Amino acid sequence: MKEYDHNKIEKKWQKEWSDGDVYKTLDSKKAKAKKLKPFYVLDMFPYPSGAGLHVGHPRGYIGSDVYSRVKRMQGYNVLHPMGYDAFGLPAEQYAIEHKIHPRKAVDINVKTFEKQLSIIGLSYDWSRRVNTTDPEYYRWTQWIFLQLFNSYYDTKKNKAENIDSLVKVFEKSGNAKVNAHHTCKIIFSGKEWKNFDALKRQEILMNYRLTYEAESEVNWCEGLGTVLANDEIVDGKDGKQVSERGGFPVEKMIIKQWSMRITAYADRLIKGLDTLEWSSHIKEIQKNWIGESVGSEIEFKIKDNDEKIKVFTTRADTLFGVTYVVLAPESILIEKLSDQIKNKKEIEKYISDVKNKPEEDRKSAEKEKTGVVLEGIYAINPANNEEVPVWVADYVLSSYGTGAVMAVPMYDERDNQFAVKYNLPIIDRPLVDIKEITEMVGGKIVTKYKMRDAIFARQRYWGEPIPLRRDRDGIISSVKKLPLELPKVTSYEPTGKAEGPLAGVKAWVKDGYETNTMPGWAGSSWYFLRYMDPKNGKSLVGENEINYWKNVDVYVGGAEHATGHLLYSRFWHKFLKDIGVAKTEEPFKKMKNQGMILASDNRKMSKRWGNVINPDEIVKTYGADTLRVYEMFMGPFDQSLPWSTESIIGSRRFIERVWRLSAKVSNSKTSSELEKVLHKTIKKVNEDIENFAFNTAISSMMIFVNEAEKNECISVSDFKMFLQILAPFAPHFTDELWHEMGEQKSIHISGWPKYNPKKIIEDSMKIVVQVNGKVRSELSISIDATDDQIKEIALKDKVIISWVNGADIKRVIYVKGRLVNIVV
RNA sequence: GCCCGAGUGGCGGAAUUGGUAUACGCGCACGACUUAAAAUCGUGUCUCGCAAGGGAUGCGGGUUCGACCCCCGCCUCGGGCACCA
Numbered sequence: 077m078k079e080y081d082h083n084k085i086e087k088k089w090q091k092e093w094s095d096g097d098v099y100k101t102l103d104s105k106k107a108k109a110k111k112l113k114p115f116y117v118l119d120m121f122p123y124p125s126g127a128g129l130h131v132g133h134p135r136g137y138i139g140s141d142v143y144s145r146v147k148r149m150q151g152y153n154v155l156h157p158m159g160y161d162a163f164g165l166p167a168e169q170y171a172i173e174h175k176i177h178p179r180k181a182v183d184i185n186v187k188t189f190e191k192q193l194s195i196i197g198l199s200y201d202w203s204r205r206v207n208t209t210d211p212e213y214y215r216w217t218q219w220i221f222l223q224l225f226n227s228y229y230d231t232k233k234n235k236a237e238n239i240d241s242l243v244k245v246f247e248k249s250g251n252a253k254v255n256a257h258h259t260c261k262i263i264f265s266g267k268e269w270k271n272f273d274a275l276k277r278q279e280i281l282m283n284y285r286l287t288y289e290a291e292s293e294v295n296w297c298e299g300l301g302t303v304l305a306n307d308e309i310v311d312g313k314d315g316k317q318v319s320e321r322g323g324f325p326v327e328k329m330i331i332k333q334w335s336m337r338i339t340a341y342a343d344r345l346i347k348g349l350d351t352l353e354w355s356s357h358i359k360e361i362q363k364n365w366i367g368e369s370v371g372s373e374i375e376f377k378i379k380d381n382d383e384k385i386k387v388f389t390t391r392a393d394t395l396f397g398v399t400y401v402v403l404a405p406e407s408i409l410i411e412k413l414s415d416q417i418k419n420k421k422e423i424e425k426y427i428s429d430v431k432n433k434p435e436e437d438r439k440s441a442e443k444e445k446t447g448v449v450l451e452g453i454y455a456i457n458p459a460n461n462e463e464v465p466v467w468v469a470d471y472v473l474s475s476y477g478t479g480a481v482m483a484v485p486m487y488d489e490r491d492n493q494f495a496v497k498y499n500l501p502i503i504d505r506p507l508v509d510i511k512e513i514t515e516m517v518g519g520k521i522v523t524k525y526k527m528r529d530a531i532f533a534r535q536r537y538w539g540e541p542i543p544l545r546r547d548r549d550g551i552i553s554s555v556k557k558l559p560l561e562l563p564k565v566t567s568y569e570p571t572g573k574a575e576g577p578l579a580g581v582k583a584w585v586k587d588g589y590e591t592n593t594m595p596g597w598a599g600s601s602w603y604f605l606r607y608m609d610p611k612n613g614k615s616l617v618g619e620n621e622i623n624y625w626k627n628v629d630v631y632v633g634g635a636e637h638a639t640g641h642l643l644y645s646r647f648w649h650k651f652l653k654d655i656g657v658a659k660t661e662e663p664f665k666k667m668k669n670q671g672m673i674l675a676s677d678n679r680k681m682s683k684r685w686g687n688v689i690n691p692d693e694i695v696k697t698y699g700a701d702t703l704r705v706y707e708m709f710m711g712p713f714d715q716s717l718p719w720s721t722e723s724i725i726g727s728r729r730f731i732e733r734v735w736r737l738s739a740k741v742s743n744s745k746t747s748s749e750l751e752k753v754l755h756k757t758i759k760k761v762n763e764d765i766e767n768f769a770f771n772t773a774i775s776s777m778m779i780f781v782n783e784a785e786k787n788e789c790i791s792v793s794d795f796k797m798f799l800q801i802l803a804p805f806a807p808h809f810t811d812e813l814w815h816e817m818g819e820q821k822s823i824h825i826s827g828w829p830k831y832n833p834k835k836i837i838e839d840s841m842k843i844v845v846q847v848n849g850k851v852r853s854e855l856s857i858s859i860d861a862t863d864d865q866i867k868e869i870a871l872k873d874k875v876i877i878s879w880v881n882g883a884d885i886k887r888v889i890y891v892k893g894r895l896v897n898i899v900v
Numbered sequence: 901g902c903c904c905g906a907g908u909g910g911c912g913g914a915a916u917u918g919g920u921a922u923a924c925g926c927g928c929a930c931g932a933c934u935u936a937a938a939a940u941c942g943u944g945u946c947u948c949g950c951a952a953g954g955g956a957u958g959c960g961g962g963u964u965c966g967a968c969c970c971c972c973g974c975c976u977c978g979g980g981c982a983c984c985a
Contacts (some may be wrong), residue, residue, distance in 0.1 A: 357905065364980065472983080476984045482985080489983090635979085638980080639980085710925090711912055717912065720926075722926065726926055775913090775923070776924080782924090844920045849964095854920075889919095891919050
């Protein structure tokens with residue numbers, strides 16, 4: 077018997093697999109010729125950070141690898157690729173810290189990453205690797221940007237449409253009745269449209285485009301020199317907002333920015349969640365993030381004025397209890413009403429004070445609410461024609477609902493606080509039916525969302541250039557020839573202004589290109605489509621390929637991307653579906669989220685704590701097979717677990733026991749008892765892997781080995797079946813033993829064993845007998861026994877008779893195949 | 901504050917989702933092999949009790965023949981949102 081030398085075996089098989097193209101994915105044409113069905117298993121591609129991997133990083137990759145290997149063995153044409161998300165802040169920060177160009181830093185980091193990953197024995201088809209910073213890749217990111225730019229959202233057809241068709245409508249009949257998701261505040265006729273100059277038209281269309289430029293409030297991070305998305309910000313120690321990366325302070329600012337109209341898809345993004353096999357936890361987070369709420373829009377007339385105040389409320393049933401109305405300080409109505417406002421100066425001062433106040437003060441719930449009454453202005457409650465005062469107050473947000481609120485201090489806590497502070501009446505009126513009252517006052521039921529449009533620009537160098545140019549008159553046009561390559565700069569450090577380092581490239585600016593670049597999520601929002609057809613120079617993905625693969629079948633990655641990547645990808649995918657590129661409504665049908673591996677001190681692994689365990693070391697001492705088995709065995713896949721180098725020995729022992737078990741393989745038959753255990757194990761492993769319950773799959777294989785060791789021999793065919801179910805977890809040494817059993821081809825393309833239902837049938841069953849719910853006896857009864865027979869046998873059992881002790885038997889409950897409970 | 905999730909031996913965890921709680925593994929103890937050690941193998945290992953038996957799934961109650969699982973009220977930890985009308 078050879079010694080188990082993991083280093084030798086693992087090196088040998090990794091080379092064999094690579095030389096033999098064992099994990100090569102077939103393109104659709106070849107696959108169809110062979111009648112192979114597609115199966116797409118995807119890992120979230122990493123930022124190649126350069127810090128090196130710790131033992132926790134590969135956990136998700138190992139899980140998805142096990143799953144992919146099973147699918148491959150089951151005869152699917154498996155697409156299991158890997159690539160790099162290398163644009164964006166992490167890569168750029170690393171480059172700045174290490175004083176090298178981000179391009180070089182990315183290349184170095186990718187190499188380090190691949191070297192570390194290669195020793196784990198993952199079954200990627202490396203020939204399909206993508207990198208978001210590759211011009212041949214970001215050419216298509218830019219292409220998608222332009223498609224969005226040239227589209228608007230048709231709310232009637234409920235899909236994106238080309239902006240040209242909207243222009244035609246404008247020409248014909250203006251915009252009064254368009255069915256479009258927009259922010260356009262002016263109404264014009266077809267005639268007026270024709271008289272608008274090009275700049276005016278551009279300005280109007282900007283309100284409809286799915287990628288648009290607008291003044292918007294942004295999170296400005298001085299430390300990183302850029303604007304950040306809401307999901308890139310976290311609460312700092314003192315409760316103030318800081319950047320997730322680096323922990324720098326973040327403040328609100330109004331800047332003209334490129335944005336994406338994700339809000340147009342809010343409804344579809346919520347509805348689609350029901351069709352997804354994702355953890356309910358992540359669906360819940362997305363649902364809350366999108367924040368759908370159904371309520372009523374109700375108009376309050378203004379006394380002695382033609383203007384109206386439109387409020388949004390989810391509590392129209394409290395309409396009779398309204399004692400005042402509040403406008404957000406940003407409300408344009410205030411300007412319109414100014415002639416009638418008696419305390420104009422005071423109002424103006426209040427508004428400017430609010431604007432200069434940091435947003436975090438304004439948003440904190442503990443903060444005292446402030447406000448000023450608009451003297452001379454009264455709103456008329458449409459339900460009872462009562463005149464109520466109108467206030468401006470900073471607790472009303474302009475960005476949500478209609479930017480105006482009807483205040484019902486009796487029922488709303490915030491209104492109540494405000495009313496108490498400013499001595500406003502609090503009245504108790506009976507509640508009415510929401511639907512009825514809304515109809516009665518001529519309002520309508522509408523749906524509002526908390527989600528905001530996504531800002532699509534970063535004031536940084538290391539990102540995709542925005543493929544637009546602006547001529548001297550300010551007219552924007554699409555760049556015709558993609559990719560628009562990122563120019564070389566002398567300094568890629570942040571400039572600290574609302575423009576990026578590209579502003580320092582004279583030729584770039586002269587040509588009218590944008591100095592902002594795209595945010596990190598641009599390249600990662602569609603990469604899964606590129607893997608289907610990574611070298612296609614004519615289109616983002618070929619028709620044949622996308623029709624074959626359709627979408628990702630199983631997506632594996634961290635749960636922390638719930639409101640970022642996973643939402644943006646769904647948004648883009650839906651858009652790509654609308655324009656005919658994607659073929660399904662959702663990109664990721666099923667998703668599994670791996671838990672983090674913590675250090676043994678239960679903290680995150682980090683250089684800072686000095687508790688990092690390096691996978692290279694573990695592979696060297698214990699082997700990749702052991703590492704893989706251990707990481708899958710240590711606990712539920714989606715749960716965060718502490719690493720224990722002490723416990724890994726159990727997985728190593730398991731592998732060695734299988735290795736030694738091969739000495740018991742012979743041509744004689746396996747005992748029927750062991751055969752039964754084997755087939756049960758095959759059944760269990762198959763089910764468990766399908767559910768990503770890898771830990772219990774391994775434990776059942778351990779039970780089989782324990783059982784097998786008690787036997788004198790095991791047949792070649794039975795042992796081979798066992799190797800096959802173990803192979804996805806420990807691919808190297810199982811392939812070695814497989815060949816030792818006389819096989820020529822790799823075990824990983826050898827087929828997946830099926831259990832034989834006949835071989836797991838028991839001829840007797842173990843029935844537990846309880847008296848009043850307490851276990852008192854155990855019986856072995858023939859499988860053919862009827863329910864009544866079983867009850868009778870239980871009642872006649874000596875132990876049971878002594879427990880019942882002649883008492884009246886009230887009930888006898890029989891649970892099929894499990895237990896009898898006798899109630900006395 | 902609001903919305904999710906979790907809490908089981910010394911440790912990681914299992915339990916067919918209402919039916920034998922603690923599978924599997926680590927650790928520990930004892931034994932075998934060995935001059936010895938390592939490795940390996942065997943036995944034991946929730947708790948009280950000599951035993952018969954009793955008690956334990958964060959705490960307190962409830963439903964049920966039967967509850968880790970369902971319901972009500974707490975506690976602790978993790979995650980999400982946060983003046984969203």
